[in-house]
Amino acid sequence: MIGYKTLAVPGPTNMPYEVQRAMEVPLEDHRAPDFPNFTLPLFADLKTIFRTETGRVFVFPGSGTGGWEASISNLLSAGDKVLTSSFGQFSTLWVTMCRDFGLDVQNFDVTWGEGVPLDDYHSALSNDKAHAIKAVLVCHNETATGVTSDVRAVRQILDDLGHPALLFVDGVSSVGSLDFRMEEWGVDVAVSGSQKGFMMPTGLCIVGVSHKALQACSTSSFPKGYFSFQDMMKMNDQGYFPYTPAATLLRGLRASIDMLHSEGLANVASRHNRLASGVRAAVDAWGLKNCAVAPKWHSDTVTAIIVPENFDANDVISAAYHNYGVSLGGGLGKVAGKVFRIGHLGWLNETMVLRALGGVEMAMRDAGIPFQAGSGVGAAVEYYTDSRQPLSLAAE
Ligand SMILES: Cc1ncc(COP(=O)(O)O)c(C=O)c1O
Numbered sequence: 593m594i595g596y597k598t599l600a601v602p603g604p605t606n607m608p609y610e611v612q613r614a615m616e617v618p619l620e621d622h623r624a625p626d627f628p629n630f631t632l633p634l635f636a637d638l639k640t641i642f643r644t645e646t647g648r649v650f651v652f653p654g655s656g657t658g659g660w661e662a663s664i665s666n667l668l669s670a671g672d673k674v675l676t677s678s679f680g681q682f683s684t685l686w687v688t689m690c691r692d693f694g695l696d697v698q699n700f701d702v703t704w705g706e707g708v709p710l711d712d713y714h715s716a717l718s719n720d721k722a723h724a725i726k727a728v729l730v731c732h733n734e735t736a737t738g739v740t741s742d743v744r745a746v747r748q749i750l751d752d753l754g755h756p757a758l759l760f761v762d763g764v765s766s767v768g769s770l771d772f773r774m775e776e777w778g779v780d781v782a783v784s785g786s787q788k789g790f791m792m793p794t795g796l797c798i799v800g801v802s803h804k805a806l807q808a809c810s811t812s813s814f815p816k817g818y819f820s821f822q823d824m825m826k827m828n829d830q831g832y833f834p835y836t837p838a839a840t841l842l843r844g845l846r847a848s849i850d851m852l853h854s855e856g857l858a859n860v861a862s863r864h865n866r867l868a869s870g871v872r873a874a875v876d877a878w879g880l881k882n883c884a885v886a887p888k889w890h891s892d893t894v895t896a897i898i899v900p901e902n903f904d905a906n907d908v909i910s911a912a913y914h915n916y917g918v919s920l921g922g923g924l925g926k927v928a929g930k931v932f933r934i935g936h937l938g939w940l941n942e943t944m945v946l947r948a949l950g951g952v953e954m955a956m957r958d959a960g961i962p963f964q965a966g967s968g969v970g971a972a973v974e975y976y977t978d979s980r981q982p983l984s985l986a987a988e
Contacts, residue, residue, distance in 0.1 A: 597917040600948035602735050602765055602894035603788035605938025611791055614847035615840050622839050628831020634842060635828060637849050641857070642767060642782055642800035644774040650824050651845070653838040654797035656764035659783030660686050662799050662819035663760050667781065669813040670694040672726040675716050675757070677701075677708050680734035681924035686762060687729070693814065698725070704926055705885040707734065707741035710749065717755045727758045727780075733766040736924045738882065738896040738933065739889045740770065747778040758805055764788060767798070768852055769893050769937045771861040780805040786841060788893070789860075790848045791938045795841045851939075861892070866979065867936045867945050868892035873975040874949050874968030878956070883931050893937035894921065898930055903961055905932040911958035918951030942976045 599606055621627070638649040652658055668674070674695050678684040679702035690697050700712045708730050717725065728750065733740050743761055750757060758780040766772050767782060768789025774782050779802065786796035801821060809821050816822070823834040852860055872890065875882055875897050883896035899905045905923050909932050912918040921933030934952065936945055949969050956963060 593917050595917070597919065598944075598947050598951055599919050600934050600936075600951070601919050601921045602933060602935030602937060603785075604794055605788055605791055605935065606940060606944070607793065608791055608847075608851060608939040610851055611844045611847045615844040617840065617843055620839050622837050623832065630846070631828075631831040631842070634846055634849070637853075638798070638845070639800075641849055641852060642774045642784075643772065643776065643857075644800055644802065647774060647800055647802040648806065648825070648828075649798060649800045650821060650828070651837070651842065652797040652799070652819060652824070653795060653836075653841075655787075655794055656762070656783060656785035656797060657685075657689075658797040658819065659764070659785065659799045660689050660762070662797070662821070663781040663783060664690060664693050664695070665812070665814040665816055665819055666801075666821045667758060667805055667808045667812050668693070668695060668726055669811070671696055673698060673724045674727045674729060675713060675725050676729040677712070677731075679704055679706055679708075680731070680736035680739065682736055682762065682764070683729075683731035683734050684925065686731065690729070703885070704737050705739065705883045705889070707731075707739045707889050708746060710742065710745050713746060714749045714753075717749060717753050717757070720755065723756055725755070725757045727760050729760045729762075731762040732772070733763070733770060733891050733893055735765040735891075735894050735921075736896070736933075737884060737927065737931075738891040738894045739884045740766070740891045741889075743779065744773075744777045751778070758808060763800075765891075765893050765937065767800075768848075769860060769864050770891075771858075774800050774802070778802075786845065786848075788937055789852075790845065791851070792841065792844045792848055795838050796845065863940075864892040864937060866976070867940060867942065868895065869979070870942065870945055870972035870975045871895045871934055871936055871949065873971040874952075877967040877971035878963040880963070883927065894933055894935050896921075896923070896927065896931040896933045899932065899959075899961060903959065904929050907959040908932050908952070908955045908961065912951050912955035915958055916951045916954055918948060918955065920948075920952065920955075942972075946972060946976075
């Protein structure tokens with residue numbers, strides 16, 4: 593194929609030149625005396641992306657799934673009760689892992705396309721007078737359905753009821769792209785990975801842990817090995833790791849943090865909202881439905897689009913890739929064949945989104961889906977141009 597391929601999956605995302613260049617360095621000695629000069633400021637600055645002052649952020653070689661495991665194995669014990677909800681592939685897999693660990697899972701099965709059921713969480717927690725529930729799990733952004741849940745509201749429920757359960761959040765497709773406030777929202781564990789909002793290759797599992805959660809490490813009875821927070825803490829305090837860190841990726845992470853800060857986290861979130869709004873305008877113009885059933889659930893990092901009955905979303909995905917070099921996300925689990933997903937997160941601008949939307953239109957025509965060619969691209973063009981902030985005039 594001649595020309596660029598288009599990466600429009602919700603992770604891995606497009607990697608900026610700055611991040612790529614930062615990793616084009618000779619391999620280095622992770623036990624060198626001056627390695628902490630690099631790592632200690634990195635650990636400190638990473639906290640500003642999670643927005644925690646009193647917590648810590650650990651970086652393990654791994655991926656987001658490792659973060660789920662780290663959160664369970666460090667902070668809970670076999671038989672502990674956890675409150676969970678499943679409404680997409682990733683929230684479901686986290687619940688499965690809880691069961692595999694032998695936790696006592698109280699799960700709410702929610703319609704895919706909705707998010708964390710606040711009323712159900714409220715009644716489960718208010719009925720739990722003995723405080724048997726040790727952790728409440730929230731998948732902040734369900735990447736399989738393009739649904740964002742209200743983490744702050746879950747914290748509010750816990751606070752209103754005076755319930756001491758830890759708040760575990762999957763922020764794999766939200767940290768570094770959506771508004772995320774670990775300290776303000778009282779998040780005790782925030783799990784992320786390098787390949788989405790951090791605009792990096794896969795390979796780092798990044799986990800924010802609150803001060804309160806760190807106290808729980810000492811009472812957790814699960815065996816700990818690779819993901820031990822306590823081992824990590826001891827070595828991180830000196831600027832080192834308990835094993836060989838992915839030092840090259842850490843160099844990329846440094847550049848990623850710098851880029852997020854130079855744009856400003858508020859601007860990062862509003863850019864994602866703007867890009868996502870253009871995609872949603874396109875979906876409406878095509879006459880198709882967003883898998884997220886109401887605007888309050890709409891994700892600004894990924895949109896899952898339902899194809900009309902009697903069509904197979906995999907035909908769109910296949911045509912997009914084979915005919916036009918556009919990678920779209922597939923439908924996972926219950927929505928396999930029913931949705932295709934456009935990832936719109938990370939290092940992205942309007943024209944990159946339009947490229948993906950154009951690819952989707954061609955692929956939908958190839959798959960025989962009826963719609964007006966150009967309607968979605970046109971709607972996004974109109975949205976982006978109508979909502980554009982005027983360029984500030986150079987100081988004269
Ligand atoms: C919301 C969410 N949680 C967890 C994961 C699993 O992360 P990983 O694939 O990095 O292990 C993903 C992956 O896409 C995800 O989107």
